[in-house]
Amino acid sequence: MEYYRRTQQSLSNIFYYLKDYYYGYHDIWVFVSGHSVPISLNNFYNINHISWIYNNSTTLLEKASNDANKQYYKMSWLSAKIIVHPPEEEEQKEYDIDPFLSTFMVKTTNDSPPTLHNIFNAWCANRKQWFHPNSTIEFYVIDEMGEDHIFELLEQNSNVVLKQNKIYISDK
DSSP states (O other), rough: OOHHHHHHHHHHHHHHHHHHHHTTTEEEEEEEESSSSOGGGOOOOGGGGGEEETTTTEEEESSOOOOOEEEEEOOOSHHHHHHHTTTTTTOOEEEEHHHHHHHOOOEOTTTOOOHHHHHHHHHHHHHHHHHHTTTTEEEEEOOOSSOEEEEESSSTTTEEETTTTEEEEEOO
């Protein structure tokens, strides 16, 4: 009887995995208010506290709301890199995020911009690569005017602005 129960449980797990894979749930990530990293949709059951949804197959970060006034936005940057300074390690790591940004879109309302932290987490989910929570993260950006900027990743960046279907981040 125990063998039958374990076999049934294994087959059930395989069925649910294949179903999630077929419907694409393995590639959808949810951002929960007050949570530091995105959670795969196939591991999430409480839909009430989702603030953003990231779909890896479409590289779309969408505000979780039923607002009909959502629009699509792209980053205004010409080029960008992420520089990770791991804690207690001397060597920083640098990642070119231009390929990601070339297809990355945000769907939200004009008054609900994503934070720089949301954009970073979408990139992490896209690469399925995570970093130590005490790492210092910097965005090295060349803006639409060709000027260089460095933005340190903070939990809340209030300098994100949406205008003319572009996402702008200022260092002021």
